[in-house]
Amino acid sequence: MNCVPPLAILDARIQLAQRDSQPDSNPGRALDRIREDTATLTGIVNGLLLAATGATPGLSTEPVELADVAGSVTQSLQELAARQDIRLVFSESGQPLTRIDPSSLRRAVLALADNALAHTPSEGSITISTTVEGNQAIISMADTGPGITGVDQARIFDRFVRTPNTNGTGNQRSYGIGLALVREIATAAAGTVEVARTGPEGTTMKLTLPLAKR
Numbered sequence: 364m365n366c367v368p369p370l371a372i373l374d375a376r377i378q379l380a381q382r383d384s385q386p387d388s389n390p391g392r393a394l395d396r397i398r399e400d401t402a403t404l405t406g407i408v409n410g411l412l413l414a415a416t417g418a419t420p421g422l423s424t425e426p427v428e429l430a431d432v433a434g435s436v437t438q439s440l441q442e443l444a445a446r447q448d449i450r451l452v453f454s455e456s457g458q459p460l461t462r463i464d465p466s467s468l469r470r471a472v473l474a475l476a477d478n479a480l481a482h483t484p485s486e487g488s489i490t491i492s493t494t495v496e497g498n499q500a501i502i503s504m505a506d507t508g509p510g511i512t513g514v515d516q517a518r519i520f521d522r523f524v525r526t527p528n529t530n531g532t533g534n535q536r537s538y539g540i541g542l543a544l545v546r547e548i549a550t551a552a553a554g555t556v557e558v559a560r561t562g563p564e565g566t567t568m569k570l571t572l573p574l575a576k577r
Contacts, residue, residue, distance in 0.1 A: 373401055374398060374401050374402070377394055377397055377398045377401060378398070380394055381394050381395075381398070396439055399435075399439060400439065402466065424462075425462075426460035426461065426462055426575040426576070426577060427460065427461055427462065427463055427465050427468060427575075428458070428459075428460060429459045429460070429461060429468070429493040429500050429501075429502055429572075430455040430458060430459070430493045432465060432468050432469050432472055433453060433455075433472050433491050433492075433493050433502055434453050434455070435469070436469060436472045436473050436476055436491065437451060437452070437453040437476075437491050440473075440476055440480070443480065444480060444489070447480060447483075447485060448485040448486055449480060449483050449485065449486075449487050449488065449489060450487070450488040450489070451476075451488070451489050451491070452488070452489070452490050452491070453490075453491050453492070454490060454491070454492040454493075455492070455493050455494075456492070456493065456494040456495070457493070457494050457495035458495075459493050459494060459495045459500035459501065459574060460500060460574065460575040460576070460577060461500040461552070461554075461572040461573060461574060461575050462552070462573070462575045463548075463552040463554075463572060464552075467548045467551070467552070468548070468552075470544065470548065471544070471545045471548045471549065471556075471570060472491070472502060472504075472570070474541035474542060474544055474545045475502075475504040475541075475542075475545060475556075475568050475570065476489065476491060476504060477541055478504075478541055478542055478568070479504050479506040479508070479566075479568070482506065482508040482509070482566070483506045483507060483508045483565075484507075484508065484509075487506065487507040487508065487565075488506070488507050489504065489505065489506045489507075490503075490504075490505045490506075491503070491504055492505070495574060496571075497574075498573070498574045499571050499572065499573065499574055500571070500572045500573070500574045500575070501569060501570070501571055501572075502569075502570040502572075503559065503567055503568070503569050503570075504567065504568040504569075504570075505565060505566070505567040505568075506565050506566055506567075507564065507565040508565055508566055509563060510561045510562045510563055510564070510565065510566055511558065511561045511566055516557075516558040516561065517557075517558075519542055519558070520542050520543055520545070520546040520556065521543060522543040542556075545570065549570060549571070549572065552572055552573070553572075553573050554570065554571050554572035554573065555570075555571045556568065556569065556570045556571070557569050557571075
């Protein structure tokens with residue numbers, strides 16, 4: 364069953380609701396975020412369809428500001444982070460640019476942030492940062508979770524990887540499909556994603572993409 368038409372209908376209904384609300388009002392801003400999230404979900408579905416057919420998304424013809432995308436994701440997840448009593452902050456350095464489909468980049472950053480939120484305890488923190496290292500544009504996702512244990516770090520970018528839980532319940536921690544999609548997006552843009560560090564004090568994921576000029 365194709366999931367895209369229902370999402371298109373949902374987007375159309377959101378647009379109709381936006382016409383009846385003031386853009387600067389709380390309902391108006393909420394509708395803006397909902398429409399942005401709907402676009403992200405549509406992109407995820409399209410990405411899964413591309414992955415299933417072996418196709419890859421094209422690169423953007425214009426350089427994309429990593430800080431714009433990462434900052435937008437940070438803002439859209441603030442309410443969710445607050446509900447989990449997690450401090451979510453964004454840090455920008457060097458104004459990195461890269462050539463990548465903007466919606467694909469947003470999905471990648473959102474998946475990294477979602478993973479960090481899933482594995483960061485209450486009263487913890489997550490820092491999303493962008494920077495330039497040589498000829499590379501970098502997005503880092505640093506959390507204060509318990510670290511990755513029970514599985515090779517490279518394997519968490521495989522689909523549906525599970526690891527033993529460290530809380531003694533016998534349950535398993537799942538990394539689902541999100542991180543696998545991050546790797547596919549990075550690879551399609553000639554980039555990489557890796558676990559830069561992990562341990563009892565937290566984990567840092569690093570998305571590296573070719574640096575572009577203005």
